[in-house]
Amino acid sequence: MALNKPPPARGDPLLEVDDLVTVFPTRSGVAVAANHVSFSIAAGQTLGLVGESGSGKSVTCRSILRLVPRPGEILGGSIHFDGKDVFALSARELRAIRGAEISMIFQDPMSSLNPVYTIGDQISEPLRMHRGMGRRAARAEAAQLLDRVGIPAPRERLDAYPHELSGGMRQRVMIAIAISCKPKLLLADEPTTALDVTIQDQILSLLLDLQADEGMAILLVSHDLGVIAQTCDRVCVMYGGYVVEESPAAEIFERSRHPYTAALLRALPEFAVEHEGRRLTPIPGQPPDLANLPDGCPFRPRCGFARPACEEVPMILEPAGPEHWTACPFAAAGTL
Amino acid sequence: MSTNGNGSGEVLLTVEHLHKAFPVRQPLVDRVRRLPRQRAVAVDDVSFEVRRGDTLGIVGESGSGKTTLARLLLRLLRADAGSIRFGGAEVTSASGPELRRIRRQMQMVFQDPYSSLNPRLKIGAAIAEPAVVHGIVSKDHADEHVAEMLSLVGLPETAAARYPRQLSGGQRQRVAIARALSVRPEVLIADEPVSALDASIQAQILNLLDDLLQSLNLTTVFIAHQLSVVRHISNRVAIMYLGRIVETGPTERVFESPQHPYTAGLLAAAPRPDPSTRHRKPAVRGDIPSPLRIPSGCRFRTRCAFAEERCALEDPALLPVERNHLVACHVLPFRTEAST
Numbered sequence: 001m002a003l004n005k006p007p008p009a010r011g012d013p014l015l016e017v018d019d020l021v022t023v024f025p026t027r028s029g030v031a032v033a034a035n036h037v038s039f040s041i042a043a044g045q046t047l048g049l050v051g052e053s054g055s056g057k058s059v060t061c062r063s064i065l066r067l068v069p070r071p072g073e074i075l076g077g078s079i080h081f082d083g084k085d086v087f088a089l090s091a092r093e094l095r096a097i098r099g100a101e102i103s104m105i106f107q108d109p110m111s112s113l114n115p116v117y118t119i120g121d122q123i124s125e126p127l128r129m130h131r132g133m134g135r136r137a138a139r140a141e142a143a144q145l146l147d148r149v150g151i152p153a154p155r156e157r158l159d160a161y162p163h164e165l166s167g168g169m170r171q172r173v174m175i176a177i178a179i180s181c182k183p184k185l186l187l188a189d190e191p192t193t194a195l196d197v198t199i200q201d202q203i204l205s206l207l208l209d210l211q212a213d214e215g216m217a218i219l220l221v222s223h224d225l226g227v228i229a230q231t232c233d234r235v236c237v238m239y240g241g242y243v244v245e246e247s248p249a250a251e252i253f254e255r256s257r258h259p260y261t262a263a264l265l266r267a268l269p270e271f272a273v274e275h276e277g278r279r280l281t282p283i284p285g286q287p288p289d290l291a292n293l294p295d296g297c298p299f300r301p302r303c304g305f306a307r308p309a310c311e312e313v314p315m316i317l318e319p320a321g322p323e324h325w326t327a328c329p330f331a332a333a334g335t336l
Numbered sequence: 337m338s339t340n341g342n343g344s345g346e347v348l349l350t351v352e353h354l355h356k357a358f359p360v361r362q363p364l365v366d367r368v369r370r371l372p373r374q375r376a377v378a379v380d381d382v383s384f385e386v387r388r389g390d391t392l393g394i395v396g397e398s399g400s401g402k403t404t405l406a407r408l409l410l411r412l413l414r415a416d417a418g419s420i421r422f423g424g425a426e427v428t429s430a431s432g433p434e435l436r437r438i439r440r441q442m443q444m445v446f447q448d449p450y451s452s453l454n455p456r457l458k459i460g461a462a463i464a465e466p467a468v469v470h471g472i473v474s475k476d477h478a479d480e481h482v483a484e485m486l487s488l489v490g491l492p493e494t495a496a497a498r499y500p501r502q503l504s505g506g507q508r509q510r511v512a513i514a515r516a517l518s519v520r521p522e523v524l525i526a527d528e529p530v531s532a533l534d535a536s537i538q539a540q541i542l543n544l545l546d547d548l549l550q551s552l553n554l555t556t557v558f559i560a561h562q563l564s565v566v567r568h569i570s571n572r573v574a575i576m577y578l579g580r581i582v583e584t585g586p587t588e589r590v591f592e593s594p595q596h597p598y599t600a601g602l603l604a605a606a607p608r609p610d611p612s613t614r615h616r617k618p619a620v621r622g623d624i625p626s627p628l629r630i631p632s633g634c635r636f637r638t639r640c641a642f643a644e645e646r647c648a649l650e651d652p653a654l655l656p657v658e659r660n661h662l663v664a665c666h667v668l669p670f671r672t673e674a675s676t
Contacts, residue, residue, distance in 0.1 A: 053534055167398075196561070197397065197602060198397065198602065198618070201619050202618040223535070253610060263536070264535055267538070268609055269542065269565050269568040280539035280542055283536035283539070286537075
């Protein structure tokens with residue numbers, strides 16, 4: 001297994017993930033879901049983590065708060081948040097960070113909200129726990145937060161239960177809880193995947209608005225290149241547990257420097273529409289089994305540019321332009 | 337750009353004034369007080385035609401009634417009112433051998449191929465069963481038929497001996513397509529057939545469907561929430577909102593020049609993989625209203641930026657704005673007409 005060289009630090013990163021390795025034991029062997037993953041996020045920045053199912057993007061995201069579900073395990077690497085070594089924190093210190101300095105929203109707001117407590121109770125909880133507010137003050141603040149995330153008639157909504165709200169409204173409540181302690185970093189794992197397209201559009205706009213006002217950084221995990229393009233400053237593309245390309249968002253959509261990213265963009269129906277083509281350009285074959293990765297580059301069996309040397313290339317991010325890194329040495333050298 | 341289906345074939349499927357509402361469970365108190373039972377409106381006065389060889393894309397968000405519509409077409413649900421004529425037969429009242437014939441000729445492909453395939457049935461048996469039941473092949477020739485179907489959808493013959501769980505999502509969707517085609521249908525109803533698949537696999541299945549629709553001259557109703565997918569596969573499109581078709585027409589016309597504010601909003605809201613198209617203001621405001629309380633007049637008015645007084649009073653009819661392009665809006669089509 002090769003080491004994935006971290007790109008040089010830019011400015012003062014708020015979050016630095018360095019050489020993270022997270023694994024899951026499976027029946028067919030050990031699945032390496034995050035394979036020497038490195039990236040960093042500056043304060044106030046939005047980083048997109050994009051990949052297909054099983055690329056390791058969600059596991060990478062959960063590793064940041066040490067929320068990897070059993071029997072998954074973080075085997076190596078380090079994560080620094082705001083100068084603190086996350087892996088060295090005690091359970092108590094970690095609890096003080098979760099939901100306060102780093103908060104998280106998930107794909108399905110129904111299963112992340114407690115069905116037997118009112119919306120008001122659930123927004124008040126972090127306010128009382130992390131900000132030491134009394135019951136009354138927390139309730140007033142909760143109403144303000146609901147108003148802030150665009151929920152009409154916020155005072156009445158405090159006494160509603162999650163099932164009384166639509167999917168979009170529930171996700172707004174989740175966001176209200178997530179921003180209640182003014183986090184420096186918001187982890188958003190497929191936050192709009194379960195929502196309709198007009199509601200997705202509203203929620204993404206809300207997230208960007210909040211970010212502009214509060215200055216928080218966002219790690220946005222998504223399978224949807226459209227969502228990433230509409231929201232992110234920088235993008236990491238994951239494949240087979242590796243980060244295979246990292247660059248500013250505009251770069252990756254216009255001048256992608258990894259064959260997988262390029263192929264994924266070409267496979268979208270939007271690409272065929274733009275190029276007046278009837279035929280789509282699928283990526284042949286199947287995504288790799290994380291427990292049985294091929295030697296060398298994991299994309300090799302599906303890559304149109306694969307050559308014998310690809311069986312031996314180390315998965316190291318190499319510079320491919322300004323602020324742009326690729327794990328394909330041939331793309332980096334311009335010899336594809 | 338669509339090439340299959342030129343809209344000149346004979347009309348194969350005619351839907352007229354179709355209605356379906358679902359009764360909602362009523363609290364005991366309301367039952368005792370003999371209050372009228374509430375009904376959730378799913379399909380409300382829907383009419384359209386599909387010509388032979390056409391692919392009609394039906395687009396809508398959750399609660400728009402698109403899946404209910406598909407189930408009504410196959411008589412998996414009974415309509416409350418209205419008619420569905422398919423090749424000379426009335427689907428809503430068919431029974432016995434006639435209904436069996438209709439169901440053979442109209443086949444469905446679902447979103448999740450894992451839950452629509454029997455986990456204990458080998459792939460070969462799953463494909464052979466409907467063909468044998470409908471008398472397309474005899475039991476003795478079923479294996480050949482299965483092999484033919486598997487090669488049609490690009491799977492190796494060896495897949496016949498496998499179970500659904502041994503296949504990937506894309507392969508399972510190929511099996512579901514093979515099973516639907518095994519009874520040689522004329523009409524394929526596909527309900528979100530690629531929505532559960534990753535982008536790279538989605539393109540494989542869309543190309544396969546594209547090839548099959550053309551080579552078998554299938555007539556298709558293709559339901560999806562992903563606009564780019566519908567734009568790619570269909571030559572005609574219908575946009576649904578709260579049980580109604582609000583706009584329908586040739587796919588390219590509707591996508592290039594949407595006339596209904598909801599269609600325009602949907603197109604603007606769909607996130608494009610192009611950072612230069614970023615917008616900060618949401619394209620459509622508000623939530624979809626409850627199907628228990630459909631707004632008066634135009635049902636989209638509560639979210640529409642162009643709504644006028646009239647929109648709350650009169651229910652707009654689906655009227656032509658150009659050839660084959662119909663829109664149900666009091667305001668926007670006239671505005672564009674005036675500006676040209």
